[in-house]
Amino acid sequence: MLIVKKFGGTSVANKERILNVCRRCAEEYQKGNDVVVVLSAMGKMTDELIEMAKNINPNPSKREMDMLLTTGEQTSVALAAMAFATLGIPAVSLNAFQVSMHTTSAYSNARLKRIDTERIRHELDQRKIVLVTGFQGINKYGDYTTLGRGGSDTTAVALAAALKADACEIYTDVDGVYTADPRVVKKARKMEEITYDEMLDLATLGAGVLHNRSVELAKKYGVQLVVRSSLTNEEGTVVKEVVKVERMLVSGVACDKNCAKISVIGLSDKPGSAFRLFDALAQANINVDMILQSVGRDNTQDIAFTVTGDNADDAIHVIEESKKRLGYQKLELEKGVAKVSVVGAGMMSNPGVAAKMFECLYNSNINIKMISTSEIRVTVLIDEKEVERAMNAAHEIFGLDEA
Numbered sequence: 001m002l003i004v005k006k007f008g009g010t011s012v013a014n015k016e017r018i019l020n021v022c023r024r025c026a027e028e029y030q031k032g033n034d035v036v037v038v039l040s041a042m043g044k045m046t047d048e049l050i051e052m053a054k055n056i057n058p059n060p061s062k063r064e065m066d067m068l069l070t071t072g073e074q075t076s077v078a079l080a081a082m083a084f085a086t087l088g089i090p091a092v093s094l095n096a097f098q099v100s101m102h103t104t105s106a107y108s109n110a111r112l113k114r115i116d117t118e119r120i121r122h123e124l125d126q127r128k129i130v131l132v133t134g135f136q137g138i139n140k141y142g143d144y145t146t147l148g149r150g151g152s153d154t155t156a157v158a159l160a161a162a163l164k165a166d167a168c169e170i171y172t173d174v175d176g177v178y179t180a181d182p183r184v185v186k187k188a189r190k191m192e193e194i195t196y197d198e199m200l201d202l203a204t205l206g207a208g209v210l211h212n213r214s215v216e217l218a219k220k221y222g223v224q225l226v227v228r229s230s231l232t233n234e235e236g237t238v239v240k241e242v243v244k245v246e247r248m249l250v251s252g253v254a255c256d257k258n259c260a261k262i263s264v265i266g267l268s269d270k271p272g273s274a275f276r277l278f279d280a281l282a283q284a285n286i287n288v289d290m291i292l293q294s295v296g297r298d299n300t301q302d303i304a305f306t307v308t309g310d311n312a313d314d315a316i317h318v319i320e321e322s323k324k325r326l327g328y329q330k331l332e333l334e335k336g337v338a339k340v341s342v343v344g345a346g347m348m349s350n351p352g353v354a355a356k357m358f359e360c361l362y363n364s365n366i367n368i369k370m371i372s373t374s375e376i377r378v379t380v381l382i383d384e385k386e387v388e389r390a391m392n393a394a395h396e397i398f399g400l401d402e403a
């Protein structure tokens with residue numbers, strides 16, 4: 001069997017944890033299996049590197065940021081290879097160059113395009129455990145890129161697909177995927193299984209337990225994932241195509257605090273206003289999420305929308321620069337907002353989910369700033385300070401609380 005195992009930051013945070021990872025992998029290796037291990041940077045190292053960068057230059061270039069951040073994962077794999085040596089197990093560490101993990105050129109948010117498997121296969125044939133840096137790739141300019149925060153999950157799934165692995169296991173600091181972040185909702189329940197689609201929605205809407213692109217790739221290439229704890233032997237959650245349990249109305253609740261709301265007030269109420277605004281943002285590569293257009297009055301209208309928190313200042317800059325062309329009266333930026341979403345394939349055939357969500361927020365006296373829905377989710381934008389209460393209320397009203 002060929003097994004890809006990925007360990008996140010907390011799982012390799014110090015010497016003991018690294019040795020723990022090595023022991024777990026060694027067990028698999030000693031059964032005669034081929035083992036490929038993807039590691040994240042140790043503990044909070046990525047955050048610390050970002051802090052160091054901002055300290056020297058508040059506006060660092062994305063290329064240099066990636067050059068810096070990729071050192072985190074490189075540290076982990078090299079140390080782990082040294083740790084394996086102390087256990088008498090042959091291992092080799094490889095970074096994105098040595099493997100050749102090709103990505104698009106977008107620094108800080110690159111997508112994997114192709115992975116060469118030759119070098120990894122060669123090392124496996126020598127009966128070595130192969131340690132691969134997560135989160136990083138190389139682009140056509142021969143530079144390092146990174147895959148976005150949490151991207152090591154995607155490295156693992158992409159490797160599992162490229163190597164046609166028999167299993168792909170994501171080890172983290174919780175023992176599976178829960179109906180909501182167990183750190184926020186104490187009564188959250190661990191799921192035995194979840195479909196790719198539901199997991200993709202939860203991940204996209206903020207459930208950081210898996211990088212959303214990793215789920216996308218897993219679905220595309222049919223890689224069955226297991227999410228489990230690196231510190232216990234609990235079973236974990238299987239992410240796959242179909243699940244045996246009956247569909248609940250709502251399968252999970254997620255939140256995303258990395259949001260900002262921008263209101264463009266007093267745009268002229270005629271064809272083309274929305275196009276010009278969102279085209280300007282698209283040209284600047286800024287993704288817009290929720291959108292709200294007000295009823296027009298006195299030949300003007302307002303448009304409010306959300307972007308990710310990191311894009312807020314850029315978005316404001318772009319709109320201010322295009323003020324003449326857009327012709328609005330006022331621009332407002334609201335930070336400190338968050339999205340709370342309920343997700344579930346079951347709601348497709350059940351009206352009233354949105355109403356129920358609004359009811360529980362009303363009962364908790366939480367004001368809704370924006371709403372967006374799809375067939376299988378309801379999302380509201382609220383004050384960031386209310387997130388915990390909103391998540392718990394939604395979790396309870398949809399019957400997800402642990403008995």
Ligand code: ADP
Pocket residue numbers: 007008009010011040150171172173174176177178179180181182183202206207208209210252
């Ligand atoms: P790693 O460093 O191992 O990749 P992450 O911090 O990226 O770990 O992801 C694990 C964290 O995801 C958990 O500690 C938990 O707080 C959070 N999380 C958010 N939503 C969920 C969920 N639905 N189920 C489990 N964990 C969740």
Ligand code: ASP
Pocket residue numbers: 008009040041046047072134135148149150151152153
């Ligand atoms: N080290 C990176 C991060 O903190 C990638 C990862 O952990 O998956 O975002």
Ligand code: MG
Pocket residue numbers: 008150153208209210211
């Ligand atoms: Mg992660």
